[in-house]
Amino acid sequence: MSGAGGAGGVGGAAATAKVFLHPAFVVGEIDRRIFGSFVEHMGRCVYTGIYEPTHATADAEGFRGDVSALVDELGVTLVRYPGGNFVSGYDWRDGIGPVADRPTRLDLAWRTAEPNTVGTDEFLRWAARRGLDPIMAVNLGTAGVREAAELVEYCNVASGTTLADLRASYGTPAPHAVRTWCLGNEMDGDWQIGHTTAEQYGRRAAEAGKAMRMVDPEIELVACGSSSREMPTFGRWEDTVAELTLDVVDYLSMHAYYDGTQARRDYLVSGHRLHRFIEDVVATVDAVAARRGSGRRLQIALDEWNVWSSAADVSPAGLARDLSLTPPRITEDPYQSLDAVVLGDLLISILNHADRVKIACLSLLVNVSAPILTEPDGPVTRQTTFHPFAATARLATGTALRTAVECAPLTTDRHGTVPSVAAAATLDRAAGRAAVFLANRGPNPAEVTIDHQAFGDCTLLAARTLTAHDADELRSIDGTLVELKRIETRNRATTAVLPAESWSVIELETRNA
Template structure:
């Protein structure tokens, strides 16, 4: 049994906890929309065709924002196809995922769903195959209050009040050669800046997100951010950042250390953005929107889209089944996002339902929580007030990709107003448990409200419709708090939470 320590100090504030950290993502990809959030023939479907069983789990998950409609899908999307009478909407080829989109769900349907789910919408515009005018038209349709043709059409389509969408993504992954309408950094920077200026002429209070790099291993990483931000710095509020992780071969050690890479990726983007700020002599600091992140097994057959003459509606795509180990890695990624809350002020786990998702459905049937549901839901519920910087000390383990990785990683939050706090902790060591001692004396007299641990003797165990609770957090009764020191044992490959309150 190895020993680990950390200290919680309410003076070491990183930033406030941002509720947008707990965002998600709905793309017209696979079964995310059709038989995911929307299935009119399902027994739980409401009058708009939305599955109530899914909505219940979305609320339980604690999602705060949802990015829509893509993703790679948006770079070929004509938003006008998804408004007006459903029977008049044209079906279109989705080049990104070699599928057919019937356009049954569009902007107005999605907005109705966000209101039911109690989430903030985050809209993406197509800057792959379209441009400035189409983005302004979509903005006018969604938010317009003047008696324009688009605002009148929205009202005629059943939405008399403006949707009032505040956060807008200027395209998606435009650095990627896979993207329909892929552009160089200069080409994208120019159209993003022009689009942003035009959208701000409509509403200067919008929050706009420019496309950053899709991954740090792309050859354009770094130079892309520099060129794009040089063009757009004064016009945007965020640069986006995307990252996915999977087990490469049998290298579970490196997979368990994925958050080390995520930390470095964030630090590099921040450094590049700050370099542009210095060169431009700008006052504001650029924030990051980590609006795609997750575990995604891109090497598996489930991630291969249809081909040839097969253009199906809502095919089974990217339906990864997540393990206990995956849940620990996702929990560690949430720790990383919170740790960087001074610069990462928005994030979207990709995606919400069926497609690399915490929620899975059967068409016409059951719904269940994947293993990764639990760390997200717990972090969203517990993290409040201020993020506190902690520096755990523990043994390390070797990895091929990240060098020696500390076994224990953690973040703390504390809400001085309510006198409540939380610890989110992972033991990512592949074999060894850790005896963790946490110095809470600087918080004053506190007590433990509840402590939980997610762990399974088989790290590859997963939840299914037949066994939905195979992997889930378990409430612990073996945690001790004496003389200001909290003690608990962390099993190997585990995610744990501790909720605290003033005594």
């Protein structure tokens, strides 16, 4: 046994909570693809975001080296492309071949001119250089079955067909071998080009998926779920789409964004809202399988999720309304420490559903509501939300454990009573390490005791926190994690005082788990 403590120990006035861990009580193996992100041709995500050939750090293909370095540091494992709303008006053939011959198109989703300088081959080669697993979305808004199947052929067939040989002639002789494909995007939304009903979409997606699998039987497919939990068709949409695509697809998508301009306490319980959202979707798709007498279980692709900035008075969030011929600054949210705390809590909910959530994409990667911001011909910076994501991606390895939490309730105006403390835990048996992720949603400190006696003796390796509570001495100016000082490990338990409105991670060395 070993202990660590800062000045003052773990005393002081605080609410109390208990977290119980056992290595035998598991949620599931952590799919590393839950630490994904999303690149869309929106605002400055692509142009002057990941791609800027005139930048001092640009590589031979024009992608910014400073951005690529931060993508690596962030721990991103997977990237979805090219949209998003953009994909429903996109013809993938516009983005292949000699760049000088590519057309400039009006993108109706964001009312911007799309030069098609970056397309399928450029993106996939960039992803391959970064070791990223790509998820490609196909257009099921203004395009359909044939176009989707032909894009799979262009990307995945080795040689001997017109499209495979065309790819080779454009500089990529080996197939891209894209494994995962999204069947459209947010097709339940009336803002979406090609918006349709659940019945129409389900049949369209099933036929497109069937044709795509005829091209490459090894791919996996994601059908569109509701654009948000608040959609009036939520639930009925999931039920119908799952019914029509159950035999074809592997995943149903979820999109979840949480608004930082709402009441502070309501915003702080966003992690609980995501937990309920996931549970509702899982229950719905499993009910469809049960009704069908099917042993198939659709997994969840949370392929868009994030928070909106709580800095309402300075946030430029919004859509492009006037036609722009240059990449506009759309939704370049200046994130605060509060946003980072909430984002960390959302990651806790994702880990706690590792048995069903196999893909998750923080939306977006650069500039647009993103953890990374760039200036054209200038520097790149980490936003506050960068830090909890990077820490979780680095430490949450192996198996997600099922945590039991005893804590005081927290009353909110919008969402009723929710737990004041949230916890997720992971165990990497090979490395002999465990990590415990904690969110204190309440306005007061919380003394949390983690009971890990089933692990045998443990050593406290490190403990870090970030807090949105302005009066707390642990609040960092730039949202980076700082040492959690009021913590000790003894008698096979770890006790820590979590600051008010905080997110923390505790690392333990395990010997007998």
